[in-house]
Amino acid sequence: MIRIKKYAAIDIGSNAVRLLISDIIENEENDKVKFKKSALVRVPIRLGEDTFGIGEISEKNVTRLTDAMNAFQLLMSVHGVEKYKACATSAMRDASNGKYVIDRILKKTGIKIDIIDGEIEAQIIATTDLGELLDNSKSYLYVDVGGGSTEMTIYKKGNVINSKSFKVGTVRMLNQKDALADIWDEMKEWVKHNTKGLKNISLIGSGGNINKIYKMSGRTDGSPLSFIYMKANYKYLKAMTYEERISELNLNQDRADVIIPATKIYVSAMKWSDAKKIYVPKIGLSDGIVKSLYAGVIE
Template sequence: MRISSIDIGSNAIRQVIIEIDMNGTWTVLKKHREPIRLGHDVFLYRKITPPTEQRLVLAFKRMARLMKKFKVDKSIALATSAFRDAQNKRPLLTKIKQTSGIKIEVISGTEEARLIRQAVKHNTCLNDKHCLLIDIGGGSVELTHVHSNRIYFSRSFRWGMVRTLAEAAVQNKTPQVICKENLKKASRFLPKRQFELAVGTGGNLDAIGKLKLTLLKKGPNTLVSASELKIIYKRFMKMSPQDRLTKLDLKPDRLDVIEPALFLTLQLLKKYKIKRIKIPCVGLKEGAIYSLLNSHS
């Protein structure tokens, strides 16, 4: 069986097409990314503007062609924070369905956190530890406390990195100040205990793993200690914008959001006295596949 899963985020749109054999083994056939920053429009203007709408329609036509090329049997497309907030989402969802055949489901932050948890559950051994799952997206941040396959806390916060950059520009503050203010405002809603381990998901955390390889010249990119993260952040902040562009193995639309993402991750590890963070390189689109399979089992 072949499945296409599309994650329509606030910073970019990501598609993965996989094949599952009789034993349940996954083979990735195609990964595709559309660098469309929906959050830039929505977090500033509360809607998706006509130029971005045109790019979206063309992007989904391309993804539909990929689905046809790889003879996909089942598909799922999930939209998160930017689409949740867009005032003009309904006619746009209809237009995309009519022009590409792809039906998009706009999910809540709670459902987003649940699906991310599904991806982590199937790909990461937590060794019965009290674990904090951290997903840092463009529009929202999901925090989940997990222990022994039980969820004790899960909440979605409007702290995404594209949103943070927009708020910083409007308020004439640094993104780091916005991150600190968000944590302080939400302190009464956050878990009060310490954690033995963190697991980071999403494009920003995957990028932090890449920065370990590039800036520290060592692996693995799937495990970063708190002390390593401090060094990564310091070295990143010392680099000029041009050096970041030419010397780091990051996409251009990741270079601005990774700065507050590094800072927020550091703040969370410090707050909860977490010594290391696992980065399994999975997220919403993989969790959506597990959910789709469970619904048809």
């Protein structure tokens, strides 16, 4: 006999805001649990453009975010969601009025938002199916690129060796390019130092941009992208104008610009770690929130 629960995750990122509704299917006969995506809604509010530009979330985007939360509340009600968690990442935690924004949204919508740091973000993502994808005889550099930050974790023989969050993200790179040189160098040295001596290391990439790159590649699920392909793809994307990426590649407006800095981060991480392949499982913070909720790791 099976039992189905509905949980939801709200991921308030620097580039977009997402609602993931998942069916959690429990099989009482064999104690197996399956997580199945029921609905996914993405709204391109781009809070990071405010935070990394003027230091705070603008009134316009506070209103848009509040409207999105009201809409998400209705959708969760219609779907019969019994438990949910809302997490805000880099843009909200760096905004001078972040606390005011979440207090206002709680009052207007009833949705409580937790602002999480990069370390907690990485821990939540680690609760996804990532462990099932790792070959315990190999080493991996996991790279999650968001709009405001990049989370990196190194795995060796199935164990976490080190992890770190860097204030380098796609929207931040578009708005604060000249101010990120020192952090970029820090990220480079961290990767080189922590991957030194690890043979045949591969990258595992997560985030909306690498998922889009993978989809455009036409690869079958599970097969990796090569370093040569990623370098060529970066050069190809850079040669196109913003308008061409929208018209010829059918990218959304909020994807057509950030895909360039995102690709740069992945290609650079591969170069620094001497990784020849990058695997792209479809996992992210939203998936981790749902699984962490179910496991009782977060409330």
